[in-house]
Amino acid sequence: MSVASAILPELAAQRAEPARRSAPRALYHALLQPEPDADTRTRAAHHLRRCLLQTAGQPSDLPERPQDLHAWRERNAQQVAAQYEAYLAERRAGGARRYFGNRAHALHFLRAVAPTKLVDGAWLYGLTAHAENVRLAPLVHTYLEELGDGAPSKNHVLLYRRLLARHGIAVDDDGSLPDALYQQGLIQLALGWNAEEFLPEVIGFNLAYEQLPLHLLITSYELNELGLDPYYFTLHVTVDNGHSGHARQACDAVLGLLPRHGDTQVFWQRVRAGARLADAGVGTTQVIRDFDIGAEVLRILAAKAPAGHGAHSNYCRVAGRSVNDWLADAAQMPQFLQALVDSGWVVPDAPPHQSRFWRLLQGERAEMFGVFSAYELQVIHDWLRGEGSSDGQAWDERGAANQSPRRRPSFRAMQRAARVDDGNTAVAQPLPLDPDIPAFEERLRPLQGAARRAALVAAMAPGEHWTPTGLHATRLFRAEGLC
Ligand SMILES: [Fe+2]
Structure with missing residues (x-):
């Protein structure tokens, strides 16, 4: 195993100016506020126009005529099914996982796509205020299903x-992800907050985004194989299905919303332009290809360096220098890691317990217990094990020290063994304890008609709908027949 020689450029930028957020990332967060102001929404609209210009020349695989949409959808679905069947045959014949080399790789993927997944469905938000329009109602239903x-x-x-929290991955932006990973989520938020101006593009984006891609099937399969909960991904395999799910609904929505009085061709071209936006930013397979476990270990150590500097005794020395001295500058991490290898603190390509460094992090009386999150421990664990980590072993797996080669149980197998209840009865449960619920109830009580609808819609915004108040508002929106 070689120590990566350079820290990621993003990390260097982060060190230089940790507090500053790039314009797209700042706009992403501004659009996640409960009610972005007019200026923020205008900037989001400008951003969309820029993205539409940038993607205008790119090829579109959508048919020339909207009437051919269902044939296009069926052709795509058949193609994906055939490709997935070939993948399964490859695996049955003993082929290696196609996406995730080890468990750390899979967790890194979950982390890297988080800015997009945490705004899932946002592109349709702007339509909820217009749910009484019978032609828009199917798309509002899609939003409510999200x-x-x-x-x-x-x-x-x-x-x-x-899912992120379960694996010790930061849910809130800690500034450690590259700005490019916010691009797709920003587009989705920008569409959601500017639906009135970009209705055809919203419909087109939805059309492209809701088709079942091959990567979703393979991701689900390999997460499960590695013992990681694939439910978020399998859920999308089922809800996006071409027969009755979102994929078909998205085609029906385009056909149902084609102008009866305006210029259909202009509208259709704008739908196609919106569909191209679904491919903007860093794609799933690109994120997976870009994983570099050595660089990720360096990033993790560099992020810990400021807290670790001064926290060690001066007796702690590596290669003749105190650990405090090594940690004084995060840029020294590649050399520090190499010094750990050279001095025998880290034993590459071996069971982790053979490294003194790992024994500081884990085990009886580990002196650095709790310093690293579960995600970070998995990355360090898999980096230490090198090629051996391809067996998918979890960092805290019982009997890990024995390194016995055996087939790991899939997530579903473990779930069956544990008889896990997925808690799908939550709708009927009483309101949870939350500081916002009483205030929301109080505000809602006197409201009727349009004012009540507006208050519920506001609580269902992309940055709000997952909170107890947002979930409550969504249930009321449904129960009061507002869509
Ligand atoms: Fe979704």
Whole structure:
């Protein structure tokens, strides 16, 4: 195993100016506020226009005529099914996982796509205020399904937040992800907050985004194989199905909304332009290809350096220098890591317990217990094990020290063994204890008609709908027949 020689450029930028957020990332967060102001929404609209210009020349695989949409959808679905069947055959014949080399790789993927997954469905938000329009209602229903109709166990964003938290991955932006990973989520938020101006583009984006891609099937399969909960992804395999799910509904929505009085061709070209936006930013397979476990270990150590500097005794020395001295400058992490290897603190390509460094992090009386999150421990664990980590072993797996080669149980197998209840009865449960619920109830009580609808719609915004108040508002929106 070689120590990566350079820290990621994003990390260097982060060190230089940790407090500053790039314009797209700042806009992403501004659009996640409960009610972005007019200036923020205008900036989001400008951003969309820029993205539309940038993607205008790119090829579109949509048919020339909207009437051919269903044939296009069926052709795509058949193609994906055939490709997935080939993938399964490859795996049955003993082929290696196609996406995730080890468990750290899979968790890194969950982390890297989080800015997109945490705004899932946002592009349709702007239509909820117009749910009484019968032609828009199917798309509002799609949005409500993204929100799990207010059930915590079905709300896509909440499911993803829980998935991240379960594996010790930061849910809130700690500035450690590259700006490029915010691009797709920003487009989705910008569409959601500017639906009135970009209605054809919203419909087109939805059309492209809701088709079942091959990567979703493979991701689900390999997460499960690695013992990681694939539910967020399998849920999308089922809700996006071409027969009755979102994929078909998205085609029906385009056909149902084609202008009866305006210029259909202009509208259709704008739908196609909106569809191209679904490919903007860093794609799933690109994120997976870009994983570099050595660089990720360096990033993790560099992020810990400011807190670790001064926290060690001066007796702690590596290669003749105190650990405090090594940690004084995060840019020294590649050299520090190499010094750990050279001095025998880290034993590459071996069971982690053979490294003194790992024994500081884990085990009886580990002196650095709790310093690293579960995600960070998995990355360090898999980096230490090198090629051996391809067996998918979890960092805290019992008997890990024995390194016995055996087939790991899939997530579903473990779930069956544990008889886990997925908690799908949440809709009927009483309101949870939350500081915002009483105030929201108080505000809602005197409201009727349009004012009440507006208050509920506001609480169902992309940054709000996954909270107890947002879920409550979603259930009321449904129960009061507002869509
Ligand atoms: Fe979703």
